[in-house]
Structures are given as structure tokens and as C-alpha cells.
Amino acid sequence: AVSDWMEIEKQRGISVTSSVLQFDYDGYRINILDTPGHQDFSEDTYRTLMAVDSAVMIIDAAKGVEAQTRKLFRVCRQRGIPIFTFVNKLDRFGKAPLDLMDELENVLGIRSYPMNWPIGTDGTYRGVYDREKNRIELFAEDATHGQETRVSEVFEMDDPVWKERVGAEAAAALADDIELLRDAGEAFDRTAIDAGELTPIFFGSAMTNFGVQNFLEEYIRLAPPPASRTSSDEHFSGFVFKIQANMNPAHRDRLAFIRISSGKFDRNMSVWHAPTGKLIKLAQPQQFLAQDRQIIDTAYPGDIVGLFDPGVFGIGDTLCDPAHKFKFEDFPVFPPERFARVSAKDTMKRKQFVKGIEQLTQEGAIQLFEQVGAGLDSYIVGTVGTLQFEVLEYRLKNEYNTEITMQMQPFETARWLAFPDGRTITPA
Numbered sequence: 001a002v003s004d005w006m007e008i009e010k011q012r013g014i015s016v017t018s019s020v021l022q023f024d025y026d027g028y029r030i031n032i033l034d035t036p037g038h039q040d041f042s043e044d045t046y047r048t049l050m051a052v053d054s055a056v057m058i059i060d061a062a063k064g065v066e067a068q069t070r071k072l073f074r075v076c077r078q079r080g081i082p083i084f085t086f087v088n089k090l091d092r093f094g095k096a097p098l099d100l101m102d103e104l105e106n107v108l109g110i111r112s113y114p115m116n117w118p119i120g121t122d123g124t125y126r127g128v129y130d131r132e133k134n135r136i137e138l139f140a141e142d143a144t145h146g147q148e149t150r151v152s153e154v155f156e157m158d159d160p161v162w163k164e165r166v167g168a169e170a171a172a173a174l175a176d177d178i179e180l181l182r183d184a185g186e187a188f189d190r191t192a193i194d195a196g197e198l199t200p201i202f203f204g205s206a207m208t209n210f211g212v213q214n215f216l217e218e219y220i221r222l223a224p225p226p227a228s229r230t231s232s233d234e235h236f237s238g239f240v241f242k243i244q245a246n247m248n249p250a251h252r253d254r255l256a257f258i259r260i261s262s263g264k265f266d267r268n269m270s271v272w273h274a275p276t277g278k279l280i281k282l283a284q285p286q287q288f289l290a291q292d293r294q295i296i297d298t299a300y301p302g303d304i305v306g307l308f309d310p311g312v313f314g315i316g317d318t319l320c321d322p323a324h325k326f327k328f329e330d331f332p333v334f335p336p337e338r339f340a341r342v343s344a345k346d347t348m349k350r351k352q353f354v355k356g357i358e359q360l361t362q363e364g365a366i367q368l369f370e371q372v373g374a375g376l377d378s379y380i381v382g383t384v385g386t387l388q389f390e391v392l393e394y395r396l397k398n399e400y401n402t403e404i405t406m407q408m409q410p411f412e413t414a415r416w417l418a419f420p421d422g423r424t425i426t427p428a
Contacts, residue, residue, distance in 0.1 A: 020257060020288040020304045028220050031304050044242075047315060047331055047364060049075050051241040051259035053302065054082040054223045057199070058206075061087050061094025065107045073108050082194055083110065084219055085201040090118055090125045091208050098177075101201065111198050113186045115218055116211065118203040119166055119174050126166045127152070128203060128211050129174060131181070136162045139210055194224060226302025228262040229328070235321040236263030236271065238305075239328045240313050245359045246399045254359065255286070255306040256313035261328075263321065265299040274318035274327045282319075284308050315364050336367050336382025339409040340389055343378035349402040350377070356400035357381075366392055369414065382414055 021032040033052055035045040049055065055076050059065065076083055087100055095103075101112050116128040119136070127138035136159075140151040155162040163171040192198035200222060204211025230237050242257040265285065273280045286293040286306040299305050307313070316331035344353035357379055361368040367382040383389060389406060396402050 020306070022287050022304065025216070026220065029303070030220075031302060033304070044364065045072055046075055046334065047241055049079070049081070050331055051239075051304070052081065053226055054084065056219070057083050057085045059085060059087045059100065059104075061089045061100065061203075062092060064095055064100060064103045070108065073110075077110075077196060080196045082196050082222075082224055083199045084215075084223070085112060085199045086206075086215055087201065087203045088206050090203055090210060091205040093122050097203060098180075104199065104201070110196075111186050111192075112201040113188050113193075113198055114181060115200045115202050116214060117174065117177055117181070120170050121173070125203075125210070126170065127162075128214065129178065130214065131178075137211075137214065138162055138165055139208075190222070193222060226300075228301055230262045230326070233262050233301075235324045236265060236269070237261045237318070237320040237324075237326070237328075238265070239319065240315055240317040241331075243309060243313060243315060243363045245363060246395075254309045254311070256309040256317075258305050258307060258319060260299055260301050260303050260305060262301055265303070265305060267295075267297045270322065271319045272322040272325050273312070274320070274325075275314060276312070279322060280312065280319070282307055311362075314362065334384060335414055336384060337412065338383050338386050338389070339369075339380055339411040339414075340383075341378050341380050341407045341409055342392070342404045345403045345405055347377075352400045352402040353396065353404065356396045356402060360392060360395065365395075367414075380409060380411075 019034045021034060023030055023032075033048045035048050049072070055072075057069065057073065057076075059069070073083070085104065087097070094100075097114070097118060101114070104110055104112050114131065116130050118125045118128055119138070120126045127136060129136055134157050136155040136157065137152050138155070140153075153162075166174075186198060189198055193200060200218065202211060202215040202218070204215060206212060228237075238258040238260045240256045240258050243254065244257070245254045265282070267285055268281060268283055270279045270281050272278075284307070285296050285299065287296050287299070287303070288306060293306065296305070316328070318326070318328045320326060342357070344350050357366075357368065360366050366388065369380040369382060381389075381392065383392075393404055393406065396404055
């Protein structure tokens with residue numbers, strides 16, 4: 001509701017771009033990178049995962065592990081990112097908790113340790129059992145669809161009141177499940193969690209604030225602090241993982257989002273920009289709660305900072321202390337699977353069309369290919385999924401005031417060609 005700030009996201013009810021949300025909670029600063037869940041936008045999600053220290057994997061209680069989850073999980077596994085699992089939508093009919101745990105292990109190959117356990121069955125869950133604190137939390141009925149804090153009551157395990165509330169059958173089922181988890185379940189292993197080999201699993205409903213606070217508090221306790229990813233923690237370094245144009249339609253701005261990896265960030269500091277080999281002054285740094293932003297003076301490892309981009313930055317760029325120059329490893333690039341030839345309907349809007357295509361390419365929203373001799377009246381655009389073409393058409397019309405014609409192409413792959421004499425042919 002907060003992170004989906006683009007108009008097309010509000011209309012469709014899905015995320016089409018990653019969003020940054022920063023807030024303070026219980027003495028901690030939380031930087032959330034909310035990524036699209038739809039597989040057609042997986043490349044944006046892959047890039048964002050390069051900037052995180054841990055991941056929250058949302059599992060639909062009814063659908064279980066979906067295809068997109070498997071793709072993203074592989075990226076997390078390759079990087080050894082700790083994964084915290086939240087089984088969502090317990091307010092609806094879904095799979096049994098034990099079946100979902102088996103699915104995590106059989107499909108993703110990761111063991112799970114339930115931090116809490118739902119009380120009730122099939123969308124009629126009344127509360128959760130906290131395994132570590134050995135107590136029961138029952139939730140009142142919710143009619144606000146998550147807009148207000150969910151009222152709950154906490155009971156000690158031996159308190160007969162909660163058993164009366166949920167009924168003898170649900171209480172007996174919980175007792176059986178607790179015994180099964182104790183005798184046959186995984187043991188809690190902090191080392192395995194940090195290595196991404198064991199996932200703490202929580203049950204709840206984000207829409208109705210069922211079990212969300214319990215998850216957040218345990219996540220803060222268990223999640224790792226920001227990793228520097230450099231040989232020095234003292235000197236400033238960071239990298240660009242996202243570029244976003246037109247966050248403020250009135251100003252047509254363009255922002256580069258950097259993840260601070262080490263050292264301290266200061267407003268107006270000068271840093272070495274690896275791709276150009278030049279010093280760049282970092283003015284007007286901003287931090288975000290989705291579309292809302294504020295100018296800041298300092299930031300620290302783990303923070304996400306937005307910088308005004310006059311067209312200098314690119315995804316994966318390294319920024320670091322001029323006295324300690326180095327370069328982070330390159331970001332992965334994923335080959336497109338869908339292609340279309342696009343051109344401006346109105347030739348008088350060609351300038352806006354070219355600008356829009358170039359900026360969206362620099363964002364990483366699309367990949368651009370030029371054919372020798374074809375001119376600049378049309379481009380071949382490559383994407384991971386077909387829904388990206390709809391977003392491209394929408395954004396060109398609403399952000400760059402140009403409508404396009406689009407012809408889908410029969411291509412399925414794009415490759416860089418290399419020859420024995422060392423020559424290469426690459427897409428533009």
C-alpha cells in the first residue's frame with residue numbers, strides 16, 4: 001500500500017519496480033527493499049538482491065512455493081543470504097503448515113525451523129504459539145483490513161482461558177503439533193540461519209496484521225547487521241544498484257540509488273567513480289519511504305541513499321574513497337526472452353521517444369538492441385517477460401508524452417558473438 005507508488009502499480013495491484021523504505025523501530029534503522037513478485041520483473045529483483053544483507057521470503061499459504069520464488073531463492077542461495085520465511089494469508093484457506101514446511105525442503109532444498117505455530121485450521125486461525133517464549137497470542141477479529149493495529153491477548157501456556165477461547169479440538173491439535181516439532185523437527189541453529197541453510201519460518205497474515213509484529217521483532221533479533229563487503233570498514237564505499245527516472249513527475253528527476261557498503265557517507269563528499277575514473281561530488285543525498293523523501297547529511301553501512309543523477313551513473317557502478325580505489329564485482333546481466341520492435345506513432349515526438357527509450361534502458365527496465373542500417377526511427381527492445389512491454393508503453397505515454405507502435409518479434413535469445421581473431425559483435 002505504501003511502497004507501490006507508481007500509478008500503474010496502483011491500477012494493477014502489483015509491484016513493477018523495487019521500492020526503498022527506511023524507518024526506525026525499537027532503536028534499529030530498517031532499510032527495506034521491496035521488490036516485485038511477478039516473474040516478468042525478476043531482473044529488477046535480481047539486481048536489488050545484490051544490495052541486501054538478508055531476505056524475507058513471502059509464501060502464500062494456499063499457493064506454496066511458486067516459480068518466481070524458486071528463481072529468486074537460487075540467487076539468495078548463491079550469495080549465502082540468510083532467508084526468513086513468512087507464510088502469509090492465514091486468514092484464507094490454505095495448505096497445512098507441515099505440508100508447507102515439506103515443500104520448502106523438497107522444492108527449495110532448505111530446512112525450516114518454525115518460530116511460531118498457528119492455532120486453528122483452514123483460514124480460521126485464532127492466534128499463534130510462540131515456541132521460544134512458550135506462550136499463546138490470540139487475535140481479536142479484524143474489520144479494518146490491516147489499517148489499524150490488531151488487538152491481541154497473550155496467555156501463558158498453562159492458562160485454561162486460551163483453551164476455552166479456541167476450543168478443545170484446536171487446543172489438542174496444537175499440543176500434538178508442538179510434540180511433533182519437538183521430537184521430529186529441526187533444531188534451532190543460528191550458524192545455519194546465518195549461512196542461509198536454515199530458514200526461521202513464521203505464520204500470519206499481513207493484510208490483517210496477524211502475527212506481523214511477532215515476526216518483525218524476531219527478525220530484528222536474528223537478522224545480521226550490514227556487511228561491509230570490502231577489505232576495509234573505515235573508508236567509504238558503495239555501489240549503484242538501481243536507477244529510477246521520474247519519481248517526481250513535476251520535476252522529471254532521475255535518481256541513482258546506492259547501497260553504502262563501508263565507512264561513513266557525508267553530504268557533499270567527493271568520491272571516486274570507477275567507470276569514469278573521475279571524482280564526483282555527492283550533493284543532495286536523499287533517503288526514502290517509498291515516494292516520500294528527505295535530504296540527509298550522513299548515512300552509514302546498510303543505508304540506501306538516493307543521489308541526483310545527471311546521466312553519469314549506471315547500475316553496478318562503484319563509488320569509493322579516492323585514496324583507496326577499488327571496484328566491486330560486476331552485476332549479473334540476464335538475457336531477454338521476449339523481443340519487440342517499437343517506434344513512435346507521431347514522428348514529431350521522436351525526441352521524447354528516444355529520450356524515454358534511453359532512460360528506461362539505463363534503468364534496466366528494458367534492454368535495447370540496434371540493427372545496423374535500421375536508423376533510429378525504431379528499436380528492438382528485449383525484456384524478460386511480456387508484462388514489461390505494457391509497462392514500457394504506459395511509461396512512455398505518461399512520463400514522456402509519446403505513444404508507440406509495437407510489433408512482437410519471433411526472436412527468443414540474444415547473444416554476443418566472438419570470433420577467433422578477437423573481433424566481437426555486441427548489441428548496442
